[in-house]
Amino acid sequence: MRDKDLEFLNTTEDGLRLQEVLREWGLVRDDLPWLPSSVTYAQMRRNVARLRSGKMRVDPRIPPNELADLLEASMNQDRLMRDLTMATRGQTEIERERREAERAKRAVAGFHRLKKAAKAADPESPVAEKVRRIHRLRKKALGRRRKRRG
Secondary structure (H helix, E strand, O other): OOHHHHHHHHHOHHHHHHHHHHHHHOOOOOOOOOOOOOOOHHHHHHHHHHHHHOOOOOOOOOOHHHHHHHHHHHHHHHHHHHHHHHHHHHHHHHHHHHHHHHHHHHHHHHHHHHHHOHHHHOOOOHHHHHHHHHHHHHHHHHOOOOOOOO
């Protein structure tokens, strides 16, 4: 599993909640080892094939087929966690963007309410100065309007 996926799973509230749900459903087992981030799935599949063919022996006390099954289960668990982590992170990003857009809408609505306030009509008032400053910032951020073609 990639380092940024592990960081998301172990540090964010969404990642910890995802792990808890997957453990409750039995999709993630604690007895399976996690794959290091430096090892690719292709390398793991080659190692599994070598173990099954008998070309690679690690520990004589462990049958090679059982070790190969354990590695395959670890790969499947890692793939599941990676896919779910990416989906969860994407959903979190969508929710963050939606909240940001809602906040921007509320800010614009507040600006328009402030602009229509009675205190904003007096050019010397601090409210009018604030309205001018916000208007300049918005104009600078949004740029010039397109010219209309007549």
